[in-house]
Amino acid sequence: DDPPYTGGHGYLPHPTPRAAYAAMVTRMDRSVGRIVDLIHKLGLDKETTESLSKFPVRADFPNTTDPFKYRLLEIIGVYGDAIRDTANEMFGDGIMSAIDFTIDMERVTGEHGEARCKITLNGKWLEYKTL
Numbered sequence: 001d002d003p004p005y006t007g008g009h010g011y012l013p014h015p016t017p018r019a020a021y022a023a024m025v026t027r028m029d030r031s032v033g034r035i036v037d038l039i040h041k042l043g044l045d046k047e048t049t050e051s052l053s054k055f056p057v058r059a060d061f062p063n064t065t066d067p068f069k070y071r072l073l074e075i076i077g078v079y080g081d082a083i084r085d086t087a088n089e090m091f092g093d094g095i096m097s098a099i100d101f102t103i104d105m106e107r108v109t110g111e112h113g114e115a116r117c118k119i120t121l122n123g124k125w126l127e128y129k130t131l
Contacts, residue, residue, distance in 0.1 A: 087125075096123035 007013040014020050039049055064070055076083075087096065101123040110116045 091125045092127055094125055094127040096121070097126050098123060100124035 002016045002018045004015045005011065005013055005017040044052075064073070088094070101121070104120040104122070106118050106120075108116045108118045
C-alpha cells in the first residue's frame with residue numbers, strides 16, 4: 001500500500017511517494033551504470049576515474065552566512081542535477097546563459113494561505129557545440 005503524501009512536511013504532495021522514490025533510485029542506478037560502461041569503453045585508469053569523480057568545488061564560489069543566499073545555494077546543491085537533467089531533456093545538451101538572462105521574483109499564496117516566494121530564472125538556451 002502506498003498512501004498519497006499530502007504535503008505539510010516541506011515536500012510537495014505526491015500520489016504515490018514510494019513509487020516516486022523507487023523511480024528516482026532506478027534513474028540514478030541507470031545513470032551510474034551508463035557512466036561505468038563509458039569508463040570501461042574509454043579505458044580510463046583508476047586515477048583518472050577518481051579524479052573525474054570528485055565533487056567539484058569552486059574556490060571563488062561564495063561562502064555566505066546570509067540565510068537567504070545560503071538557502072538559494074542549498075536549493076541548487078540539492079536540485080541542481082535534476083534541474084540540469086530536465087533542461088537537457090527539454091532542450092538538448094546545453095547550458096542556460098547567465099548573460100542573456102532575467103530573474104523575476106513574486107509573492108504568491110500557497111494552498112494553506114501562507115506567503116511563498118516564487119523565483120523565475122529566464123536565460124537563453126545555449127546548445128553545446130560538437131568540436
